[in-house]
Amino acid sequence: MSGNIRVDIKKRYSGQEDAPDFNLDVNFTASNELVVLFGRSGSGKTTTLRCIAGLGKPDMGFIEVNGKVYFDSELKKNLSPQDRRPGYVFQNYALFPHMSVAKNITYGLKGKSDAAKEQRLHEMLGLMHITGLQNEYPSRLSGGQKQRVALARALAPNPDILLLDEPFSALDMVVRMRLRERIHSIQETLDIPVLFITHNPVEAFTLADKVVVLHEGSVHQEGRPEDVFYNPCNRHVAELVGVSNIFDADFAGKSEYGFVLNTDSISITTTTNVDADSSYSWGVRPENVHLHPAREDISGCNVFSTTVHSVVNRGASRVVAVDIPGGGSVLLSEMDNRNFGKLDIGPGSECLVEIDPRDVLVFALEEPAG
Amino acid sequence: MSGNIRVDIKKRYSGQEDAPDFNLDVNFTASNELVVLFGRSGSGKTTTLRCIAGLGKPDMGFIEVNGKVYFDSELKKNLSPQDRRPGYVFQNYALFPHMSVAKNITYGLKGKSDAAKEQRLHEMLGLMHITGLQNEYPSRLSGGQKQRVALARALAPNPDILLLDEPFSALDMVVRMRLRERIHSIQETLDIPVLFITHNPVEAFTLADKVVVLHEGSVHQEGRPEDVFYNPCNRHVAELVGVSNIFDADFAGKSEYGFVLNTDSISITTTTNVDADSSYSWGVRPENVHLHPAREDISGCNVFSTTVHSVVNRGASRVVAVDIPGGGSVLLSEMDNRNFGKLDIGPGSECLVEIDPRDVLVFALEEPAG
Amino acid sequence: MLEQAIFPLYITLKIATLSTILVVLVGLLISYLLARRDFTGKNLVDILVTLPLVLPPTVTGYLLVILLGKNGVLGQSLFEMTGFGILFTWQAAVIAAFVVSLPLMVKTTSAAIGSVDRELEYVAYTLGHSELETALFVTLPLAKKGIIAGLVLSFARAVGEFGATLMVAGNIPGKTNTMSLSIYTAFQSGNDSLANILVVILVIMSLVSMAATAKLVNRWKV
Amino acid sequence: MLEQAIFPLYITLKIATLSTILVVLVGLLISYLLARRDFTGKNLVDILVTLPLVLPPTVTGYLLVILLGKNGVLGQSLFEMTGFGILFTWQAAVIAAFVVSLPLMVKTTSAAIGSVDRELEYVAYTLGHSELETALFVTLPLAKKGIIAGLVLSFARAVGEFGATLMVAGNIPGKTNTMSLSIYTAFQSGNDSLANILVVILVIMSLVSMAATAKLVNRWKV
């Protein structure tokens, strides 16, 4: 094990009445980089962050940050939150209702002179685009304004580690983009580990040096964003990172291009090694499903003709759902408006589907947690 | 004025000390459709929703929903929230901490039999993918679980109007997509007006029958999503809907393709009518900025050669920033990974930029609020 | 000697329980109004309720005699209507206990209600619940801790009530001799051993009722 | 006749103010510990603090005399150390008022502290503030309403205190004759007009101090 953050903890919440328990069993390491915790709602992201901050006590395990042991159940060591002093943005902001915005933001600047506090306050207000709000009380702020105050409060003391629980969820795109850059440069300037929770895949991809994917309390995959997004290790991770086309399949053999899987009446070839004895599902990202006019002549594998089921305009792109021949399900294809325009299709049109075998992801069914 | 919702209200919050006042002055109508309120953080979206729900009292104006006058300052009429009974999802959820999830969800089902409550509860739990959590208390839920309970509570009584304040902000993509569809079909089935706040442009575009754009307390634009996204009426709206390239320009004359504007050392032609006497800025959506290999031979206007400044991988797409010749600023171009691969460029590469004059949006500088 | 404690114990519990029930009912109403409504005379109500706390109990008792006596404002009309003279009965002791413990309930509870997040009340309104229903099922449960504190204080105060009770209820053996009065009598007449026994019983009774209240707290889930 | 009210008014204010200051200091500490900490003997502390409320004030006073007298546990050591006999001094009255009003403060405040969102304390911890700093600047300000209620109750109770004071401080003109005791004396000796005047003054004084407290509430911004 190496890295500036080492987390290996277990924690159990027992469920009420006949509801199942929740078992957190998280293990990952990271250096001074921006780590995105990614996972379904209820997968244990917040719980993990709280344990690192010292606000929840793991049942057992080990947490080390920047060479300092925060928690070690064997040594019965458990640093207080005061000794950890993380910069923490809480999912629900948790602003002090009885303090003004200014007081909230400077509350972590213990022992600083008033002038230093004032200066830092104004830096933070500017950074968060909330200059002018310093004398307001939290009850008079909008959701996004509260969130920015919470961010400012966490960043102000230049902490050794940043724990950001969906810090941009209530912000508009313009501020969000600017703050993404800020967080990135703060991480680089301070050279500290940053743990960042987000549900936005684009945010995860663009911000992360490393992505840790949680599912039902345990880490399913951990790696650079490209690894996780382009090579999700199982169905759960795949769904999360936007592989919205996932189908069960039967092994059908091997061809010159690779292995062949059958779903309904189509055969899909993949370059991934597949074992005849196991059950699989395969998946493909919608932007890797390419559509061509029906009259076009395309050769190669994973080409089949079909009809357009429906088209959804997503503003900057279109999502075309096409029928999978011989089955009730549809395959989604996403393309930019210009390419869509060139295709000249609509619901009911005939068209050709083409999928590069290298883009076909294969997952063992019911793969155990990674 | 017509429509099932008519809102025309003014409300002022006075700022603390030297901070400016916030003035809400909102006026829009809608029929039984899904209306997305879109706007920067702090633009007055929540305030508007609260006024419609009867939780905030406008200083003056008029609110009518489904033929019922909710508020009329002239007639001194102000229906109580009980008489309005909106299905309201609060931005901060506002779950009852002393009630179980089941009790929270069924709390609006006044006068229903226990069996009916039980049935509705299970429908809602299923709809929100939180089956099993009914006996938990809110303090033991994750952020996204709380949000779904809040949604279930608002939807359970089949209200006459739905007011949803960023109802999906804490949800992962998978649940979010499913719930988007649910909300859409609920709106259609119940045939009620739904007001929906989101900061996610794709969500706004795909969900909305109508988009109302708020900026600093007033409506700047209102229309179908295509109108608002493809023809934003001013800079503020444009920024919000993702027109991330916006530049100041000087009027340079008229050409065979349209009107010409100069920015730094490039000339941009637009099909929009432009008046020589005013100041303008122009903008283009990054997905409408097309890049071509430097060696390619492209004719037409709005084609210029430049160098690549940087490339950002957003997972499903790439954003390439290219220098604008003769100035310090960059122009962003977004494309899918396949097209990016074909281009074969990287930072420092030469390439050609092409922009369709029809995609060039023009805004009068400092246009007054719409 | 123990049998001398049975009646005082019984009557004390009866008086304190009844008075506390009254205090809770009236106190919750007043507290809610003080915390959530603006009305003319609000300050006056606040002051009137708190007054019995600053007055020496004897004075409170004297004022109650004036009010409840045969020739008193309330006592007279009650007597004319029912022929019932309330002075020197255990009912009068209930009233005395009520008056002296009401301020404890009101101050404690109105502070607790004032600290409940109004937003949650608004949510209940949008779900179609009237102000009364909301007060009962949202506001008051959320103010639980303060209400329990007020209840314990009121009950304890009612048990310990002495001065005002003495004035309005007299100290009539077999009728109104509460624990407090009995202890006082025993001490005053130099019967220290009886006094000590009664104190021990009083303390045990108080502990038991407080433990019962604690149980109540745990049951009333929040 | 008015001059007969000046000393009692002065001594009452002095005693009530000092006792309230003590009650607030000690009460906040105990309340915080009861609400936020688990320790052995927690229930015992809770019970001990509440006890003076259920005991008739005379009994409380009797117990205090035993404790503070020259032969009492506390009184003896105090006397040996300082040569100061505390009984029958205004300081003894402060102690009596303190003991009888402490339960009001503790019950009210610990309920209010218990209702403060712990999450906010955790936030303060992550910002490097110790538990004490957090208690002072986060928890207590957020429990403000309950604390103010406890403070008002304690002050009012101290002003109205009679039975215990009479026992430990005596009713000595020019030394320990508080308003309560003076009203009692005037009333007992048939001097009803003086008693009435004293009651009116007591009520006015209480109103003024409560109004001052209300001002305090408004100042202390939350």
Add this chain to the structure above:
Amino acid sequence: NSTASSAQEADSEEITVSAAASLTESYREIVKDFEADNPDIKVNLNLAGSGSLRMQIEAGAPIDVFASASQKHMDILDMKNMIVADSRRDFARNSLVLIVPAGTNQIENLEDLDSEEITKIALGNPETAPVGRYAKQGLEEAGLWKAIEGKTIFAENVKQVLVYVERGEVDAGFVYMTDAQTSDKIRIVEEVPVDADISYPVAILADSEAKEASQKFIDFVTGPEGKRILEEYGFKVE
């Protein structure tokens, strides 16, 4: 001396006199005159019910002189050796009277209490208040106690009986003559003969550290000046 002495000048002495509540007015005057005669002695007058005063003393309160409204409380202290036995003196007597609200005439003598119209009779608690004990004794001697026992309302002190009678809450009550004289809202029906010594004892306490000054005070009370003042307030003195 026994109370806080550090603040006092060395040559002045301070004594604390605990006197029964019914002695309030007379003792105030006595103290004033006594202090005028003895400028080196300061008297703290502590006024409360005799029972409370006795409890204070038992608990160890620093008292020098105790003037009780009844022999019983003094006896209890005597038994516990808490008083200087030979300093004990009776300094005044009182008499018991039957009173009714002013303007009523159903009762003209003690026997009338047995009539059916009479339902409430107030007297001090015989166990704690001497005035109640005397009243009970008087009624027993008149053979009326059994008959009217069910009509009695016990009060803790004389003042309470007076209040009840003044406001017409009871039909009659028993108080001391000295108390009856302070109210004009009642009528004195008659003096009730009691075969008891309704007398007020005074004594120096065993723990007193200023026995000399205390003795001076008792001498003053029992002296001509004291007698004059006590008589003025309706007490009988020998």
